[in-house]
Amino acid sequence: MSQDAVARPAARAAVSDTGVRWRLAERPFVWLAPLALLLVVTYVYPAIDVIRYSFTDATLLNPQYAYTADSYRSVATNPDLPGILWVTLLFVVASVILQLVLGLLVAMVLHRGVKRRLPGVAAVRIIILSAWIVPGVAAGIVWQLMFNEASYGFLNAMLRGAGISPVAWLSDPDIALWSAVIANVWRGTAFSMLLLYAGLVVIPSSLYEAASVDGATPLKQFWYITLPQLRPILLINTVLISIFTLNTFDLILPLTGGGPGRATEVLALYTYNAVFRNFDLSSGAVLAVLLLAISVVFTLIYVRLLPREL
């Protein structure tokens, strides 16, 4: 800061002849304006407009519409809604829990491997990250082929090989959602792993050394040192992947298309179908408002969890 205080008047003197332009350049507003404008046009205004549309009877086909609150009533009383919300809740909660547990396990194994300088750690890391970077649609296709109940489905081929009767991974409504969770966890775990690994690295090793001297078992060290130290990152991680999972759409579409029946139709997919398949803009807007509200709540939690100084 002290450098700044010295440099600024000097710079001011050097460029005083370009007065107005210079003064503009010293205003953060000018630098932020292009981005702010872009985000207002593409995010803020549409988000507000979604709320406005949610109070209309608009359809995608008819440009005329009237204002009404019936849209909320019709969405709320739609007999499909409880099922959709339940499926979404199960999908998000199961995915998040599994991703956190698996992400932590993988991060700890990798962390140990790096500490012990075991050969092959880099390769393992690369393999996990590859799954993360696979485009969502491709991941859906990959798992569609894994779960497929035709003979090229990998998992059933394995089961048959082991003499176990095949499972209807994608066509049994009671199983399809869990298959979708597995596919989602496959793709999402790397992100949790990355965050948690970054958290593990900064835990001071002196904590573990002191605990070992006191005779704490590895399990106790995990419970009383690792977990409490990772707490902030675990919380941030939970919030972030909850939102990511809530917005998941591209993975489910090629995997199950929301079926069988509505067994895997999560809120995002239901919203898409309402607007772009049934052209029911007002109901879709109500559902979009619901998605928006959930995102806002999670964002507020996330902001509370972040360190004060950004």
Next chain:
Amino acid sequence: MTTLGRTRLADVGTYVAFGVICLFFAGPLLWLVSLSIRTSAEIYVSSINLWPNNPTLENYVAALNNPLFPTYLWNGLKLAVGGAFGAIFFAAPAAYALSRFRFRNKQLAMIGLLAVQMISPLVIMVPLYRYMDRIGLTDSHVGAMMLYIAIAAPLFTWMLKGFLDGIPRSLEEAAMIDGCTRFGAFMRVVLPLSLPGLTSAFVLNAILGWSQFIIPFILISKPNLLPIAVGIFNFQGTYSQTSTQTLAAASVISIVPAVVVFLVLQRFIIGALMSGAVKG
């Protein structure tokens, strides 16, 4: 048991865990590759040999010979690179301001950027589709690219701001004392110095653009304008029953560019991403 013995045993355990992890994460991709090099006769053989008896590259030829497939790839590349490149013009000045200026509500601006990233593109697409349809920007790469840029810009800004924080101010201040305007110093000193950060953010956003599905899926209906992510989804609809092996080959082609680019640059990208996500 001795300490050394116990450590060795734990090493063995670590490798067992490595094996399980690799099986779960690499297995599905290996199966995809395995299916992609099979003849149609071997697709329906119900044995789980990963390496087929008569491996063939015919399916890749078939996928690439589909009149639309190369167009999908080109469109995907164009939108991904164009979106990430366009985002620079919005993100770089904003990241500079957030890194260098002290102003009221800066905290709020940073939180706003975060909040925007939490909004599903689906939510904004509901009204945006209507506007864009009215002004003829559906079925156009201009309209789609504008949204690719808008989706990339917040993350881009966030990553670049973290990188700029690590560049000492003294360099641009020296340039300003020598008569450079602030904008001149930004262009000639700050941007060249932030090239590693710019590259990381560019590559990650281009990869995310390559995977982008919702925007083109909603906005574009003309097949010759679709990017690869929607292209393979349409492929799945047409090929899934008749030739799974071609679908597998097409999927491999769609995955490989993203994974290869990412793995080559992973250390930089992850460093830049983590500095934003964890440290804030």
